[in-house]
Amino acid sequence: MFKKILIANRGEIALRIIQACRELSIRTVAVFSTADRDSLHVTYADEDVCIGPGPSAHSYLNISAIISAAEITGAEAVHPGYGFLAENAGFADALRECKIKWIGPSPDSIRLMGDKSRARKTAREAGIPVLPGSQEALSSADEARALASRVGYPVILKASAGGGGRGMRIVHGPEELEQQLQTASEEAAVAFGDGSIYLEKYLVEPRHIEFQILGDRYGNVIHLGERECSIQRRHQKLLEEAPSSALTPELRLSMGEAAVRLARHVGYQNAGTIEFLLERTGSFYFMEMNTRIQVEHPVTEMVTGVDLVKEQLRLAWGEKLTIRSGLQARGHAIECRINAEHPETFRPSPGKVETFHPPGGPGVRVDTHVYEDYVIPPFYDSLVAKLIVHAADRPEAIRRMERALDFFVIEGIDTSIPLHREIVRDDRFRRGDVSTRFMERFRPQKSAPKLVGV
DSSP, X not given: OOSEEEEOOOHHHHHHHHHHHHHTTOEEEEEEEGGGTTOHHHHHSSEEEEEEOSSGGGTTTOHHHHHHHHHHHTOSEEEOOSSTTTTOHHHHHHHHHTTOEESSSOHHHXXXXXXXXXXXXXXXXXXXXXXXXXXXXXXXXXXXXXXXXXXXXXXXXXXXXXXTTTTOEEEOSGGGHHHHHHHHHHHHHHHHSOOOEEEEEOOSSXXXXXXXXXXXXXXXXXXXXXXXXXXXXXXXXXXXXXXXXXXXXXXXXXXXXXXXXXXXXXXXXXXXXXXXXXXXXXXXXXXXXXXXXXXTHHHHHHHHOOOHHHHHHHHHHTOOOOSOTTOOOOSEEEEEEEESBOTTTOOBOOEEOOEEEOOOSTTEEEEEOOOTTOEEOSSSOOEEEEEEEEESSHXXXXXXXXXXXXXXXXXXXXXXXXXXXXXXXXHHHHHTOOOTTHHHHHOGGGGSOOSSOO
């Protein structure tokens, strides 16, 4: 096993990786910006290296600084976490050239499945259903208009090179297509350095279901069940759960087999996620693949008992998979993403945390890097904690989450805790009647754009 790895990330995911490494007796190196000097991942790592000032372009996205830190400290491998450079094939290539292991899939897999239009083409080749849309990235507004006319409005424009809601626009008619295409392309270019856009048919009220994948270098690929990720705001997830209340055993088997088939088709190694859109009719369509660990991986860990970060490390070292595919979910898990933002306006709320009292008790887990007197910097994603609960069934998990949210106290900044309390108390959520448009119908003002960004 590795003796020392560098974690090319920050916040709760960096701390989560350190925890897994401690249990495997792996020493860790934290990199940090000047804004994160007092972060817990710096405190708990065995070594730490400052790689630049606060803005991520000058620190967590600075490939040369990160590789220099790995070389100086003698790290054998780099774990990218999620976000930042986690799906950057060039970074993985650069590490390999420096004889440093990459804890993730091959650069070729990242390029193939990270490019959304190429991923759609690959899914079709593997016999996985995809939504009608462009075969390749769009070359012009005229091509977009002709294609949208064929597949029928509404359509959705998506960045080929990334996700997280950036470079994504829903178009309801031809009169708005050209402007939305330009806006999506500009946003994608800023976020991912690639302004290419593809188009597909937009489903009005689907569910967003994703399957957790693991693959080793010996050709073995498994899935560890699904996660329901339908509750989103502006295409960014707010709450996830496992298993999904929408899947019958037959549908779960069919979707799981499709996910494994696609991952095996591309020779996928390490952890990844195959994402589908599911219609009420039971028809499902490949949406995209995330070639990294997901923010919401704890819900799968809670219902399967598998430590996904440890599995990433073992697979990167070259061990063979020993877990069987499609483990039976034990009980039900729910995760709420607690963000530092106003629950009504979604205005980001960086600043000093004056009180921090996380909940506890049976079946409650909190993944966080925040503590009392910690100052949340304005440069990064607003996620400050992930609150995860596990119980025997979904109704008990909902009640447990409601209790945990009531006991979660964060003062000094605004957080999304009040919003999550409302969601878990909503009758439609409790019935499992959710879709990707849940938030629009839940409270229309909750879907208003952020007033400012970070």
